[in-house]
Amino acid sequence: MNPVPEDDARAVNNSVTGGTFGHIVQARDIHGNIAFHQHVHEQPPVEFPLRFGRVPPRADGFVGREVATDLVRALEGTGAAVLTSDATTTGVLSGLGGVGKTQLAVDHMERTWATGALDLVVWVTATSREAVVGDFARIAARLTGKEDADSEVGAGRLLDWLASTRRRWLVVLDDLRVPADLSGLWPSATPTGRVLVTTRRRDAALRGSGRQLIDIDLFTPDESLAYLTGKLADRPRSAEGAAELADALGHLPLALAQAAAYLLDRRMTCAQYLDRFLDRRRDFASLLPEPDALPDEHRDTVAVTWSLSIELADGLAPEGLARPLLDLACLLDPNGIPTAVFTGSAALEHLSAAVRPPASGLGRLKTLFSRAAAPAVDAERALDGLGCLHRLNLVTFDPAVPHLGVRVHALVQRATRDRLADRDLGVLGRAAAMALWEVWPRDGGRADLVTALRANTNVLEENAEDSLWWPYSHAVLIDAGDSLGKSGQAAAATAYYRRLCEAAERHYGLGHSNTWVFRNRLAEWLGEAGDAAGALAMAEQLVADAETTPGADPDAVLSFRHGLALRRGDAGDVRGAVALLSDVLVEAARTRGHRNPSVLEIRAGLARLRGKGGDAVGAVTALRELLPEAEGVLGAADVRLMRGGLAYWQAQVGEVAQAVAAYAELVEVHTRESGPDHPDTLMARGNLAHRRAQLGEVDAAVTEFEALLEYCLRALGADDLITLGTRNNLAYWRGAAGDPTRAAREFGDLLEDRLRVNGPDHPATLTARYNLARWRGEAGDLAALPDLHSLLADQVRVFGPDHPDVQRTRERLNLWGGPRDAPLGSARGRSHTITSASSTSASGLKAFR
Structure with a gap:
């Protein structure tokens, strides 16, 4: 029965015989039409504000x-x-x-x-x-x-x-x-x-x-501290360590709130909570309140809050890829992971395995009945997967900054790692290590990329240490250490390899071949850090241990003897180094073959040692004979390095014009193949400018060094070895061009940076001291002579009495008359000779190859 409106013209009067009960009509006889009026309950009028x-x-x-x-x-x-x-x-x-x-x-x-x-x-x-x-x-x-x-x-x-x-x-x-x-x-x-x-x-x-x-960003440090101190105002002692805790929790408001509730319930201080948080044996979830104790009507804990975001990201196309990408990122540096780490073949192989069903069992049956197996993950799909994580704010993905393209909050990483089983963590760790190693630019490459890769390797070691040591020590550990030293931080590289030697001894034992690899690297960087005697002692002990260990790999022993020869040369025993390396060459040629790359490298090293021992002509002859053979065996970068070495020794024997031509060609090749900002290009430019100055083009060389320094500062940074070497040579040639006062001032500034970067006993630091004293003397500063005497004592202590740098300092003292109070001006004219300018140590050419 449909209601009839009150104004309907068809409505008529009617009568009903019987009773009515609400909306139910009981009738025996109905005469005429019936209009049914339903009562509508109207809502009360809306009152504002509402x-x-x-x-x-x-x-x-x-x-x-x-x-x-x-x-x-x-x-x-x-x-x-x-x-x-x-x-x-x-x-x-x-x-x-x-x-x-x-x-x-x-x-x-x-x-x-x-x-x-x-x-x-x-x-x-x-x-x-x-x-x-x-x-x-x-x-x-x-x-x-x-x-x-x-x-x-x-x-x-x-x-x-x-x-x-x-x-x-x-x-x-x-x-x-x-x-x-x-x-x-x-x-x-x-x-x-x-x-x-x-x-x-x-x-x-x-x-x-x-x-x-x-x-919407995280709390600022001030906001975090204000929140924690306010939250803990009733128990001021609990706020001890609040700033440090806020830093550890990444200034995430929800994490701070739940941590505060946890420590209040347990009557802890922020410092005590932080100790628990930093304990890697504890899951982050165990440091959060129980669901019924969450503050501020939170529905979920921090970790659960993100699980939904991960599910949403994993459901976006390409489906199923977001979670394994986040798993990989959770082991690396939260401050920035190079994008290439996720698009290299090692990462793509791991991701493909992660999104595919297992090859046997139930997974295989599912594959048989599905339309198609999951396709292999390529670089495009990996980038799309990172985009999915970015859309859900689980990572920040910025392709415009490739060396720091992916950033992840440290707590997201912690929560992700907590849900991984030990076995999964090991697999992920090895995959991440291989992904880092694969994209490492071993020819120097961009300094910002190398720095980022090194930081990621260090974080990976913290998060999944065992995966980098079992079943073998991963090569990425060597890349990280060597790149640290090559960036000008030889002392830091030494400390790094000391730590790795201790770790290798824990994992394998002192006499294991893997431990020997790190001991060999430590000896090398001890020498680079200026401790020639310490490097030689370690190399000698390593060779002795390897030679007396039954079953030691003969090839490894030979390599360690090669390193020992180089350490002897660095320590000033060039004759002994030549003799040992000659023996190594005979054995290497016999066991590896005359055209083996390592044999050619030994021959190049032997040529350099002969030149260092005073036989520059022999070095030139040996390198000229070696180059045609090397060009068919060694890589292009190694051949260019050898050509640079030949040019260096050509300059020493007076073939300066030929050296200039060789360096000019190297600059052209490096620029074309590696770009104008590559370290090899910048080194070649520095060597070219230096040799042109030796030909008499001093003013042009100063102009070139000024331009080169700008390139180095932009491309490599202020502390890079090449940058510091360029400053050394620029200051030197300013003095040679007739401005000793400015040269002395610039060497003073350089010495401060050498002390900070290299340490007081590093050869480069001692060279800077020599040049500072030399140009102060050229400017008539009487205080330079006692400084030179002090330098001589330190050089004898570090290098021994027969080192070439020690002899050079003695020659300078003799040139200036010997007594500490002798006037310096009388000898000034003789100090501008090409001979003093061409010495490797005095000119800073150790920064160039």
Whole structure:
């Protein structure tokens, strides 16, 4: 029976015989038509101001944040704002669950409400489209008095009401998980209406017309400290170590809140909590409150908060790739992982295995019944997978900065590692090590990339140490140590290899061949750090241990004897070094063959030693004979290095013009093949300028060194060996060009940096002291002579009495007359000779090859 409107013309009077009970009519006889009037219960009129939805409370200990100003500015300007993050300006991962987006929205809403600037606040938890549509429909019914059976229709009614009303309104859509859920549901921006969305996403769809994306970062250190001290105000002792704890937790608001609740419940201090947090044997989840003890009505712990984001990222195309990518990233440097680490063949092979079903058992059956097995992961899919993690704010992926392209919050890494089994951690660790090793530029390459790879190797060693030592020591450990020394930090490389020697001894024992590899490297970098005697002693002990160990690899023993020969040469025993290396050459040629690359390298080393021992002509002859053979066997980089060595010794025997031609050709080749900023190119330019100066083009050389120094500072940094060597040669040739005062000043500045970078006993530091004293003397400074006497004593202590640098200093003292109070000006004219300029030590050419 359909109701009939009161004004329906067809309505007639009628009578009913029988009873009526509510909406039920009992009738025996009906005469005429019946009009049924249903009573409608109208909702009470809407009274403004009105709040709809359950607004979360402000967090206990809430602190104001700098970003709140950006939020106010955005809402006043564009009408719609999306709270998420983008860490490209701050360099840290932001916007991931727990950075406090909801709390910022609550704070903004409450402060605006308190001013009386709003008539209507609508708070919707936007975790699904159904949730948004359902709440929108209920709000529409409340505002319009009309309830729709279809929620989508009701949601549209709300959008119409918001678009047409003059009421001042704010709609907050909290925790949007899928941007497509708001398709067709975005409230229109009006002069009186504002929309605020919080989300972990940063998809392009959120940057629609009339919307401004606001990047929500972590707490600043001051905000973290203010939060913790405020939260722990009732127990001030608990705040001990608050700043250190905030740093360890990465200034993530949610982690700070839950850590504070945990330590308060257990009556701990921040310092005590930090001790537990730094204990790698503890899972991060065990340091968080139980679900029923979470503060501020948190629904989940920090770790659980991110699990949903990982699931969402893993479901985006390419499906199933986000999680294994995050697993790989969780072992590396949170401050930046080179993008190439994820796109090299080692990483792609690991990722392909991770997304494919097992090759046997149930996984194989699933594969047989699926449409197709998961395709192999290529570089394009890997980059897309990183993009998925970026969209969910689990990583920050910036292809524009390839050497630090992927950044991950350290707590995300910790939570990811905690769920990995030991076996999985080992597999991941070896895959990460191989991925780092594969992209390492062993020809020098970009300094920023090498620095990033070294930092990642160090973090990998901290997070998965065993994977780098079992079943063997990984070569990436050698790359990290050698690159440290090659960057000018020989002392740091020495300390690094001391630590690795101790680790190798723990893993394998003192007499194991893997341990010997690191002892050999330590001896090499001891020598580079200036401890020639210590390097020689270690090399001698290593050879003795290897030769007396039954079953030792003869090839390894031969290599260690090669290293010993070089250490003897560095320590000043050139004759003994030549004799030993000659024996090594005979044995290597017999066992490896005359054209083996290592045999050719031994021959090149023997030529250098002969030149160092005073037989420069013999060095030139040997290298000239060697080059044609090397060009067919060694790589292009090694051949170019050998050609540079030949040019160096040509200059020593007076063939300076030929050396200039050779270096000019090397500059051209290096520039073409490696680029103008490559270390090899810059070294070749330095050597070319130096040799041109020897031909008499001193002013042109100074100009070239000035330009070269700018290149080095930009491409390599201030502390790189090549940069420091360029400064050395620029200062030297300034003095030779007639400005000894400026040369002395620049050598004084250089000495300070050499002491800081290389240490007091490094050969380069002692060379800087020599040059400083020399040019101070050339400028007439009487204090230079006692400084030279002091230098001589240190050189004898470090090098021994017969070292060439010791002889050179003695010659300078004799040139200046010997007595400490002798005037220096009388000998000045003789000090500008090409001979003094060409000495390897005095000119700083140890920085060049």
